Amino acid sequence: MQSETPSQPPEAPLSAQMTWQDVHRSWQRMRSSVTFKLFSMMFLFLFSLIPVAFIQDLVREREGLQRSASEEVNRKWADPQTLTGPILTLPYRKEIPLEKGKVRTITEYLHILPQKLDIQGSLSPEKLHRGIYTLTVYTSDLQLKGHFNAAQFKNLPIAEDQILWQQAFVSTGISDLRGIKETVKLQWGPQSHAFDPGTVTDHLYTSGIHTPVGLSVAQRQKQLNFQIQLKLKGTQKLFFVPVGQETQVKLKAPWPDPSFDGAFLPDSRSISPEAFQANWKVLHLNRNFPQLWQGKQYSFENAAFGVWLIQPHNHYQKVTRSVKYALFFIGLTFLTFFFVEILTGRLVHPLQYLLVGFALCVFYTLLLSISEILGFEKAYATAASMTLLLISAYASGFLKSWPLTAVTGGVLSALYGFIYVIIEQQDYALLMGSLGLFMVLALVMFFSRRLSLEPESGERRT
Secondary structure, three states: OOOOOOOOOOOOOOHHHOOHHHHHHHHHHHHOOHHHHHHHHHHHHHHHOHHHHHHHHHHHHHHHHHHHHHHHHHHHOOOOEEEEEEEEEEEEEEEEEOHHHOEEEEEEEEEEOOOEEEEEEEEEEEEEEEOOEEEEEEEEEEEEEEEEOHHHHOOOOOOHHHEOHHHOEEEEEEOOHHHEOOOOEEEEOOEEEEOEEOOOOOOOOOOEEEEEOOOOOOHHHOOEEEEEEEEEEEEOEEEEEOOOOEEEEEEEEOOOOEEEEEOOOOOEEEEOOOOEEEEEEEEHHHOOOOOEEEOOOOOOOOOOEEEEEOOOOOHHHHHHHHHHOHHHHHHHHHHHHHHHHHHHOOOOOHHHHHHHHHHHHHHHHHHHHHHHHHOHHHHHHHHHHHHHHHHHHHHHHHHOOHHHHHHHHHHHHHHHHHHHHHHHOOOOHHHHHHHHHHHHHHHHHHHOOOOOOOOOOOOOOO
């Protein structure tokens, strides 16, 4: 009688035979895969860009605080100024027919612009401080000279008997009357007239001063010379409207960084590290309004020209530009660590990538906060040095190689220097940025030319 052998249990499936060691080895192989590293790095790169959006909002917020401080100073000093005039206005009677033969008489205005206007002025800039913000204001000393020609009172579109000659007045537009420092007088031929606030009519401007000049027959038959001495305060900007048939403006100030703006640029200018001087000459043919008109027909809005007293180192603008390169900067830093991994076999933990990315984002907050105190150049050097030392010290811990740490620090130093040059060279920023990207692409292509998605076992993945 044959003995029965016990039946063997069925063999377990292959998947059930895998141990934790097998899972761990599979994970290690996948983790050391170039493709896995690349996609992991891209994910961490995108995650590191999240703080950049908050930094951009922070820059806008701080810039808004600076504007608020500037507006507060304007309210207490004076707004940017635009000077228009002087202009001679002749009131006249106008009859409007009504029903049943009745007539209503109203007063209208005829505006005459000077034949010649010369403005000579000097600005005395000063810097005011509101908290950590520095704001530029000025006090100007202006002399306006010119004349009205007797021919301008002939062939007027209004009959002489309708014009109220004794109610004629001269007005000058000043955008912010708070800037007037002293009593303003009009030297009208041999006579002197003190200006009063207000404009009588809103045909020409909404803010200004005026004075009655009453024209006699004798005055209308000769050239009428005028002169105005005006001391005017303002903030940053001083503009003029060319109301003369020929307008000449000569302006100077001990300010090394003027920005000439408006409808006309200076015909000649001289700028030195200590001061500037500029001269304008504008003819009536250059502008879009005539020498004489009735009522409210024309606007001076697009004819003004002048100068801005700018602060050349606008750190908020430069910080904003530097933040725009955050994608480029963080991406190249991550790419450096990626090539260190695949070329040397040293593994960099995802958390270490993430912390390096956050350190690069903190650089921009350091740059913003320090630039408000020291200016952009010193802030950039300080923030870059702090970030460079932090990342280099941290990288030396997980790379465990001083040569590799030196290479990483050198790459970061080169990036910081390259970005700074781009920010400073505004006119050639696009050209230099394009050349820099081309060189980076060439280096990436060179170091990645031997990468293999599935390397043979035992071979380095290069």
